[in-house]
Amino acid sequence: MEPAKDSLLLSRIQFVANVSFHILFPTITIALGLVLLFFKLRFNATGEQKWMVAYLFWVKIFALSFAMGVVSGITISFQFGTNWPGFIETVGNVAGPLLAYEIMTAFFLEAVFLGIMLFGASCVKSWVHTTATFLVAFGTTMSTFWIIVLNSWMHTPQGYELIDGVVFATDWWAIIFNPSMPYRFVHMLLASGLTVAFLIAGISALRLLWGDQAENVKSTLRVGIVLAAGLIPLQILAGDFHDLNTLEHQPAKIAAMEGNWETGPNIPLVLFAIPDEEARENKFEIAIPNGASLILKHKPSGVIPSLNDFIAEDGTKMHPRVAPVFFSFRIMVGTGMAMLALSWFGLFLLRRYGAGQMPRLPLYAFAAMSFSGWIATLAGWYTTEIGRQPWLVHGVLSTKDAVSDVPAGMVLGTLIGYLVVYAALIFAYMAVIPYLARKATHGEELSPRGYPRSGEAEVTLMQPGE
Template sequence: MDPFILSRIQFAANISFHILFPTITIALGWVLLYFKLRYRRSSDEGWMKAYHFWVKIFALSFAFGVVSGVTMSFQFGTNWPGYMQTVGNIAGPLLAYEILTAFFLEAAFLGIMLFGFRRVSNRVHTLATLLVAFGTTVSAFWIIVLNSWMQTPDGFEMRGGKAFATDWAAIIFNPSMPYRLVHMLLASGLTVSFLISGLSALRWLLGDRSDAMGKALRTGVYLAAVLIPVQIAAGVQHGLNTLAYQPQKIAAIEANWQTRSHVPLLLFALPDEARHENRVEVAVPDGASLVLRHSAAGAVPGLDQFAGNHPPVLPLFFAFRIMAGTGMLMLLVGWTAAWMLWRRGTLTRPLALVLVPMAASGWVATLAGWYTAEIGRQPWLVSGVLKAADALGPVPAGAVATSLAAYLIVYAVLLLAYTGVILRLAVRAAREGDRQPEPGVENQPLGQPVRGSG
């Protein structure tokens, strides 16, 4: 058992579990704000019922994200102490900014979102929802800053084997950060839109035709239809940025072994890294050159330029195609559902049956995209600065294997529990109806005590 491989698997397992939940809370906070603003404007209780249903899923996702984030951060000190020893002067402040400017904001106002509708005015409750949504986005900003800096580091200098900041603006707005931030925020929006669409479709299949379900369904479907083409365009720009700053990643994604022009766009292949060739290819002629260089004669960098210093090809090749393929499926389903709701005002049973499993499509695309980004950085932990092998701690392989097994078991149980809870919430709402929200303070009859105040 190799402690390096085991430690990489353990961190990958932790971050794979963790990222599922911020991907939901980042965008769901803004959807909840949309529900609340529609309620304030129209006084239509359907919007508030939708809010009360989805705020439960937000709170559950937030709790799972916090717990999994804490266990993940422990590994910086146990499995990867060389990381903080080398770049802690930059990584440490960025992580602290995330906690101080975002996490505290989310945690402080989440309670008002969950329980304050009966205790505070409608305006204050709406403000709390806004601050929580803003906090989730700021949190994502700082984490993407750190991850992007690890991909395309800038604004620092090395002294005595340690990184020291010389320009915080260059660190924060490093070359890949804007593209990664937009890509991640759109990914969160798509994850939430398909989750809302899928659970609403499940309620529809169970016979729920309530106003709250309909409002949530339309919000999810129309949001998905709008965001997916934007995400595809943003992904193309992100790819061009990656070509400029991490050409070895693009070479591995395309399984392009030799630098050349007229490079085909591989739809499917079986890369053979030992023989430096693809055994099977299904390709669009000149496609990669056209996309990346806007010319069939454009030269695309090959793996021959990065011998011994490029990421593994096979997992990167397939991770990218899973992400892209899921995105194309999202486009097809999202636009079909939007057209159906616009033309007929309701779903059909076959379409609803498709939307239900598509509730997990955002998770699939996000994980595949995250693997593309992180595997594509190998063998570096911080590109050009620190290799992953050099950051490994002295933890014995047996200890890593034991803790890895424990993590996998716990995470599998928690993921099943999370999925079971949100499905149970949807089924109960479909069968029993959404709970009637009680009026806020400003809508209580004069002289009546505020409910829940004792």
């Protein structure tokens, strides 16, 4: 039992716990901000009350998610220093400015205008409130951009030189627009869009199941299903492009995702297997012949690099642990396929029956899939991040060289603390959303008064602290 090794593993688990908890909430706020803007603009354009009612319901969930995202984001900014000082000491010259721009251009923008978006409707003109909603949505997107830039740079570093083991930036354009950034950015934005689409569809379905036939519920169900059905093919396409990009820059990750041990042509697409890292082969494999070669090289004879290519001369593995990457990838793809099937079926039912007369079974399915976006997003992040190992910054800094020398017991103690708090909060969050839906269903509709469309808003949309 080498203490440093324990610290490393525990620090990794702690970081996984922190980022996993954090990413759940930006995944919702990124796209929900845009959806709220859409509701507000629809209301401005049509004057139909249902859009404002929908706005008022979903802005509550936005506010809650935003608070969860802010506080868990603060934790991350400290984790770099407390657990991974080697990261900033080695690549601080690149990571620092990117994080600084994230804080300066995005974090403040969203935090300040959130106040106006949530509480300002009674004291500012309607267009100021709409603008604030836009700026919050824009801020979350900017925030995503900078974080994805840094994350992508860690996967595909460009535009730097190493002097005495420290990274110095040479070309900021190359750093920001590093090879995997556009793919990752699009993939993440679409993931957020899908998460929100299924959340909105799911909660609306739940309210319909409870007998809530309000216009706004039918409209949000429609918005959720149409958004989901529209985004999922784009996401599959984006994922495929991202895959090809990863094959070019991080072949070891692709090999682990595909469970491919031997380099060669005619590589099958493994649907299921249990990868055995000792024997370096798959057990219980179910596969489609030539599938992987076809997907990655677009011909059966395409040669695909394999895990066995990433064994150093001295026998050290230079590829990630296979099973977590392999299974995460399948969970992500599986969830995506379920999303495709349900959303397109939902679209068909919408056309056939309309939102009000949807059969109950598919409504149950949508309700069950409310948080499916979280599962796919987490599985996707685990695929790409575990797939980066043993590197922290690909080819530049290995994870074990960045960890702090804080004693393992301390890391373990704080880890347990975080996990307890996070588990409780996720539980509270997932319980409060149906509770709010239930409350809205049972007549406690938010302010049934009329909302002025333009000019000075005279009513309070939401009281501070509500």
